[in-house]
Amino acid sequence: xxxxxxxxxxxxxxxxxxxxxxxxxxxxxxxxxxxxxxxxxxxxxxxxxxxxxxxxxxxxxxxxxxxxxxxxxxxxxxxxxxxxxxxxxxxxxxxxxxxxxxxxxxxxxxxxxxxx
Numbered sequence: 001x002x003x004x005x006x007x008x009x010x011x012x013x014x015x016x017x018x019x020x021x022x023x024x025x026x027x028x029x030x031x032x033x034x035x036x037x038x039x040x041x042x043x044x045x046x047x048x049x050x051x052x053x054x055x056x057x058x059x060x061x062x063x064x065x066x067x068x069x070x071x072x073x074x075x076x077x078x079x080x081x082x083x084x085x086x087x088x089x090x091x092x093x094x095x096x097x098x099x100x101x102x103x104x105x106x107x108x109x110x111x112x113x114x115x116x
Contacts (some may be wrong), residue, residue, distance in 0.1 A: 052109040061110035062092060064101050070094035075103075 056062070060072045070092030077088055088103040 049109075053103055053106050056090065056103070056106075056109065062090075062106050063108040063110070064092075065105045065107045068092075068094050068099065068101075070099060073098065 056072055056075060058072055058074070061069065062072060063069050071094075072090055073093050074091040075088060076091070089100050090103055090106070092099050092101060
């Protein structure tokens with residue numbers, strides 16, 4: 001065999017061992033970008049929404065998942081020891097109608113008094 005063929009073959013065999021740390025760094029950097037740009041903000045937003053829904057009180061304005069806007073009239077807790085669960089029933093007033101919705105179906109929570 002030619003010496004240049006042997007030298008290039010030796011270089012080719014050494015290349016994957018040098019590329020592995022670079023490839024691991026590249027995949028780690030891509031994961032970090034996805035985490036900080038997509039996953040983390042979504043988790044913070046979901047946690048904030050769940051906290052607002054759990055701390056609903058009479059007079060709050062809400063929007064349901066179906067798009068109904070209403071004012072909270074009554075909250076019926078169904079959990080043990082009065083603990084709030086997502087299956088709680090909430091009575092709201094929308095226009096001249098009263099509706100009962102599940103706490104888990106609330107899409108947004110507004111301010112204290114609804115705008116006229």
